[in-house]
Amino acid sequence: MTDPARSDPARPGPAGTGPGSSDPAGNGGASDGPLLEVRDAEVAYGAVTAVRGISLRVEAGEVVALLGANGAGKTTTLRMISGLLPPARGAVWFDGTRIAGAPLSGPAPAAPPVRSAPAERAGRVSRGRHRDAARQRDAAGQRDVPGLPVHRVTALGISHVPEGRRIFPAMTVAENLAMGAYLDRRRDRAETLRGLDRVHALFPRLAERSRQPAGTLSGGEQQMLAIGRALMARPRLILLDEPSLGLAPLLVATIFEVIREINAGGTTVLLVEQNAAAALRISHRGYVLDTGTVVLEGGADDLARDARVRDAYLGGSDEPRGAQDTSTTNDRDAMAP
Ligand SMILES: Nc1ncnc2c1ncn2[C@@H]1O[C@H](COP(=O)(O)OP(=O)(O)OP(=O)(O)O)[C@@H](O)[C@H]1O
Numbered sequence: 444m445t446d447p448a449r450s451d452p453a454r455p456g457p458a459g460t461g462p463g464s465s466d467p468a469g470n471g472g473a474s475d476g477p478l479l480e481v482r483d484a485e486v487a488y489g490a491v492t493a494v495r496g497i498s499l500r501v502e503a504g505e506v507v508a509l510l511g512a513n514g515a516g517k518t519t520t521l522r523m524i525s526g527l528l529p530p531a532r533g534a535v536w537f538d539g540t541r542i543a544g545a546p547l548s549g550p551a552p553a554a555p556p557v558r559s560a561p562a563e564r565a566g567r568v569s570r571g572r573h574r575d576a577a578r579q580r581d582a583a584g585q586r587d588v589p590g591l592p593v594h595r596v597t598a599l600g601i602s603h604v605p606e607g608r609r610i611f612p613a614m615t616v617a618e619n620l621a622m623g624a625y626l627d628r629r630r631d632r633a634e635t636l637r638g639l640d641r642v643h644a645l646f647p648r649l650a651e652r653s654r655q656p657a658g659t660l661s662g663g664e665q666q667m668l669a670i671g672r673a674l675m676a677r678p679r680l681i682l683l684d685e686p687s688l689g690l691a692p693l694l695v696a697t698i699f700e701v702i703r704e705i706n707a708g709g710t711t712v713l714l715v716e717q718n719a720a721a722a723l724r725i726s727h728r729g730y731v732l733d734t735g736t737v738v739l740e741g742g743a744d745d746l747a748r749d750a751r752v753r754d755a756y757l758g759g760s761d762e763p764r765g766a767q768d769t770s771t772t773n774d775r776d777a778m779a780p
Pocket residue numbers: 488491492493511512513514515516517518519520
């Protein structure tokens with residue numbers, strides 16, 4: 444059986460770069476191409492095609508914004524990258540490793556897998572809700588791999604903070620954070636504690652509320668916890684889906700400042716946001732999606748100046764980038780319960 448987590452010589456790179464990562468599970472960044480590359484990806488929910496041939500890339504060290512109106516396909520794109528949804532077409536590459544989809548040079552991906560696959564009958568793939576996405580098979584020597592399951596994508600270095608936070612409400616704050624470190628088999632206890640210290644430094648309120656059931660936290664605190672939990676896995680790339688949604692303006696400013704700090708600490712960020720102005724202020728580049736396709740891409744400054752972006756997403760604001768930050772990192776200490 445072919446392991447999709449292995450390097451693939453057919454890896455597409457922007458300049459036809461080398462064979463990809465020699466260290467797919469490590470933190471070494473062995474690929475000389477983008478950290479993340481999505482090529483011509485299509486994702487459908489049954490008859491509804493939500494993503495129609497999207498291509499994007501994220502270089503190591505960047506913050507990249509994914510903008511667009513409701514229903515544009517932003518969440519679906521993140522869910523595909525993190526392994527929750529398999530692409531029906533196209534592929535996703537992470538540091539030289541194909542994590543979803545078929546090789547571009549190979550045969551077109553087959554239809555979504557059926558449960559009677561030989562590999563699954565033989566018990567060689569994980570069971571549960573991600574079973575179909577995880578399934579792989581060889582057919583006449585050709586690969587047909589919908590995608591790695593979420594836990595393997597996480598182990599490779601991608602953490603996803605979904606819209607709506609999805610914390611474990613009955614568990615304490617400390618237990619939620621411990622769950623984030625669970626999949627990182629490379630670390631020992633000392634490293635876990637150092638990771639916890641880093642999260643507590645970013646979010647002092649989480650340290651204060653360590654023993655509190657997570658379900659009793661305020662909305663802002665739950666968002667902090669969701670991000671903190673994702674950071675406990677030591678991701679190289681963090682996917683943030685609407686981190687400012689439903690938060691009071693002061694907390695929104697705090698969240699964006701924290702994202703900037705996370706990036707300054709070396710973590711690459713792919714950020715989905717309705718708050719396009721704030722997202723572009725902390726981003727290096729951005730993509731604008733509309734009905735499942737990329738309609739605009741470019742540097743964050745250029746996008747913020749673009750008349751189409753300003754009319755559609757920035758309310759025609761003339762405010763220059765960087766002029767609207769009113770928060771300090773101390774704001775997070777003042778989060779209202
Ligand atoms: N589980 C689902 N079943 C069927 N259709 C879905 C499902 N989830 C999303 N869609 C559809 O896919 C399209 C893209 O949705 P998606 O959530 O990715 O958009 P989005 O850009 O993230 O929008 P929003 O900001 O409103 O979350 C929409 O038309 C949506 O109705």
